[in-house]
């Protein structure tokens with residue numbers, strides 16, 4: 153079996169188990185924890201998710217990160233991406249309008265979690281996503297992502313709905329002190345299949 157076929161089969165089996173876990177419902181944090189465990193199991197097959205197969209953007213690219221689509225249902229539910237970054241990334245505090253699970257494979261991605269306060273937001277806690285760890289978010293939960301230059305980062309991002317279907321994601325503009333809506337993601341690539 154080729155590496156691509158092995159990866160494809162393993163992703164299909166993982167996503168089948170995740171669909172079963174949700175059972176057509178909106179997941180709570182307990183269900184998302186079980187989803188996280190499935191993705192952490194998938195992440196153990198490191199030979200299937202290398203930087204050779206999922207290279208970060210070139211150094212002259214506008215963005216330091218990009219997404220590779222690994223799986224998505226025909227109705228755009230259960231969108232799994234490999235997120236890869238090389239260089240500084242500072243995504244502002246944002247929601248997803250759907251549930252999300254992030255699991256680490258390579259490098260470190262610092263996640264800050266926020267709560268809304270009367271005039272903006274306040275940091276509640278921080279977690280590092282790296283090999284063997286992950287975080288879960290409900291549709292209204294807020295986080296920001298921070299990656300330092302010097303070490304490539306590769307992780308899984310799973311969303312209840314594909315990012316192209318999430319035009320209303322909100323982010324906090326610290327400069328203007330207002331909520332804004334994210335423009336559509338500009339660098340989603342199809343994984344080789």
Ligand SMILES: [Fe+2]
Nearest residue numbers: 246247248295
């Ligand atoms: Fe996010």
